[in-house]
Each structure stands twice: as C-alpha cells, then as structure tokens.
Amino acid sequence: MIWHIAWRELRSLFLSPLAWTILGVMQFILAWIFFAQVETFFALQPQLTVIDGAPGATDLIAAPLFSSASVLLLMICPLMTMRLIAEERRSGTLNLLLSSPVSMTEIVLGKYLGIILFLFILVLLISLMPLSLLMGTELDMGKLAAGILGQMLLLASFAAAGLYLSSLTDNPVIAAISTFGLLIMLWIIDAAANTGVNTGNQSTQFFNYMSLLKHNTPMLRGIINSSDLAYFGLFIITFIVLSIRQLDAQRLQK
C-alpha cells in the first residue's frame, strides 16, 4: 500500500515539468562547479605531488561538489516537498486517500517514500560526476561513499521537515517558505554559537548539536560518527511522527 502511494507520487512528479526542470538545472549548475574544481585540481597538482599525504582528487573535487550541492538542495527541497500534502488537501484528492482503507501512517510513509526516491535519483545523478573521474584517476571510494551517504541523509531530513510543514497548511507556497525558513535556520544555527564570546558553554553545545551542517561536514571528510547518524535518524523520525499525528488530529478536529 505504501508502495502504491509512493509510486503515484513519483509518477506525478515526473509527469509535471517541475521534476525535470529541477533535475536539469541542478545538473547544469553542479557540472559547472565540478569542472571548476577539476580545473583547480590540475593547477594544484604539481605542488601536491611533492607533499606527503596530500589531499587527493576525492577531497579536492568530490567534497566541494557535495557541499555546494547541499546548499543548492536546501533551496530546492522545499519546492519539491511543498505539494506533498498541502496540494492534495487543496485539490480535494486527500479525500480519496482518507476514504480508502489505508491508515494515516501508510499515507504519510507512502508520500515520504515517493519524495525520497526522487531525491535519491538526484543524488545518484550528482554522484555520477565524481565517479566519471574513475576513467582517468583513482578515487578514495570509502570517502566518496561516505559523502553520498551524507547527501542522502541530509536530503531525507530536508524531506521529512518539508513533509511535516506541508501537512500543516493547504497552501503549498506557505509550506515551501516555512520549510525553507526552518532549514536555513537549522543550517546556520551554529553561527550564533560560534560568534559568541562564551564558546564552550552548554547553550553553544546545544546549538552546535542542532545544526544540520555540523553533522553533514564530517561525512564529506569520510568520517561517519554514530552520533551524526543518530541525529539524522531522530530528525527524520520526529518529523514523520509529527506529520502522522497532524493528519490524525485534523480528521478529529479540523
């Protein structure tokens, strides 16, 4: 059942020009960044060969590519998730799901799975760029895999937050703007901690922990901390449970 809802979601995405436009524009911009990084790598290469344990192609090309992609996806993700529930409510199609023998959990998970599949296709396309370097050089596959995993977790978190905010309203634009605001806030929340005078106290640690960025950057360097995994896991579960509860509450109260 979850799968049918997810499949419908994915299919509708690809039937609208939105998905294709986003894939195309993302790929174009990231390809530009990718080539710029390759160029930089060539310029630095003579110096790097002299240094022992110098950063390789993966560090100098793949990591910056992924970190640029994160910022771009932060802006794109709200546009993808805004329609999930808000649009269905506005057009009345939510009634089809609600009057069908499907539970709220299945509806929410189905919609989440649908959008996640789309975002993973996006990650796959981005990953193809550094992978294409395999034709000419060797890559640190472990680091690359960690980077890809980081991207996936990050996008899964974005989508979960977007899904929840989409369940709150029947206006997709409001869902998009509030998702965007929330994500930016979680992205830069550590800035407040790091500019303060009293670094190292409890609130600073809290803000640092809350930041999405802080949990994503280690993965780009190939470090997978269980605390980072836990952070993303909790983040995703929290927002999915909130969405289910929100839909249930609306059926009761409205």
Added chain:
Amino acid sequence: MSDTLIKIENLHRYYADTHAVKGISFELHQGQVLGFLGPNGAGKSTSMQMISGVLAPSAGRILINGIDLLDNPREAKNQTGYLPEKPPVYPELTVDEYLTYSARLRNIHKSKLTNAVDDAKQRCGLTQVGRRLIGNLSKGYQQRVGIAQAIIHNPAVVILDEPTVGLDPIQIREIRQLIADLGKQHGVILSTHILPEVQAVCSHVQIINQGQLVFSDSMESMNQQLQCNQLIVAFIRPPEEKFLLELKGINHLDDLQNGRFRLHVENDHSTAELIVSTSAEQNWGLIELTPEKQTLEQIFVELTSSDLSKENAA
C-alpha cells in the same frame, strides 16, 4: 435485519464551538437510494464525510455492513465508496492510471485489477476516454471518473455528495440514470439541494436542517401522503366559511380572497363531488375546482423555514 447496510446511531459533530450535526440516526438497506436533502450548511456534507470515514465523529456510532467504522476502519472502508463534492482526481494522470491507482488503494488483487477497472469504466461510460488525461476532460466526465473511483471495488454502499452540481442538463440525466442503476446493486446515499433530483432517483428521502433530521420517509409513502389532500375552489357567490366547514370531509380552510378557498380535506374525490352538488343546490356559482398536490418542495420549505423563524423569534 441482515440487509442493513448502514446503521447510524446518534451521530454528533462539533467544529470548535459550532454543533454542526446534532444526533442523527438512520438506517440504509440493500437496494435503497437515500436522498439527503437540506439547505446549504445544514450538515449534509459533514454527515457524509463522517460516514465515509474522512472525518471522525465527535460522538455516535457508524456501522457499515455490521462493521464499526471507528473500531475497524480498514474493513469498514472496504465496504464504502465515496465521491466528495469535488471529485478527488489527479489531473496529470490518465483515466486508466487513476482508476488503477484507486483500485490498488482499495486492496483489489492484482489478478482482478484490469477487470475491475474495465468494469468501472464501462458502467460509468468512460471506455472511450481511458487513455486521456483527466485534466483535459470536461467537468461531467471528471464527475464520472469520480463515481467510477467510488464503485471500482464494488462496495456495499456508495456515498455521493452532490454528484450533479455544475453539470449540463444532459449530463445530469446521464448521471441520474447511472445512480438509478447503482441503486439496484448497492445502497446509495446521495446528498443534494436539488429537489427534482430526489424525486427522480431516490427511493427514500431525508431532510436535514441545522444538524437535525427533520423528515425521513420512503418516496412511496410520501407520494401517497402527498396525494391531494387540498382542493382549491372558487365561487362567484361565495358562501360563508361556516357553511363550507359544515360539509363532510373538510377539516379546515384558508380564505384566498375574491371567493377562492383552499380546502384541507380527507378524501379529495368524495369531497369534490359533494362540493359540486352542494354548490349547484345552493347556487354558489362554482367556477374553479383544482386538486392541489403538496410537493416535496413545500414540505422542504415548511420544515426548514419554520425552524429558522422559530430560531429567529427565540
């Protein structure tokens, strides 16, 4: 009775402080088409949303084919098909894709999927447009797709919320025909505020006003009741009211001025005969004698507006 498809007990629904549905109870049996009438904002849509499981009731019980909707929503919803006011269709899908999706949501087994979709299309006259995008279809066809979605899993009960709104007269006739056909195999609940529609397709009628059921009867017995118990008469030389009231079978009368009266009678045939003969004897000069049928519209207006005026007076 075993053929009770829907049993509603004391259904309530609040929206914040507004008490939208105030204790509705009724039953629907196999082969009935129940017309749900009421002015705008009477609580029709809310009731139908609750029966279809889209909204949760604040209090009360809904049994569908003996299954409690609140305890076993999954089994109960398998027995109902629901068409909301706005057909719940995805404009970017084709009719075939959409119906396949709805069939899957209703747990139809893979092997029966194509059959179910074809059958629903055929019953709703959609066979020709299967490969077209729903967004490009006319409102009437979208409405049919909405109905097809509601009957695809062959549910015991079909709930249609204002199915003919916004359609042209020919489409309305077609949809009515479809509803009448549905009524043969399923129980149908139909909400509307178009009175002729109820008279055209329904076997039972219920009027809801301000969240309460104010009238509930079968169309047949209602028609019998409506059989002329009023006569309009006019005389050139009208007698005094008391002479008329002395005649056998006249309960009371309204003076319509200029020698015209509306007589409330027990049996129109014998009374009409009596009036004619008496008028001839007494030389009243009878010039008009018309049996007046009370229409559903009169009942509707009477029931819904009297409550309003009471409320205003209070």
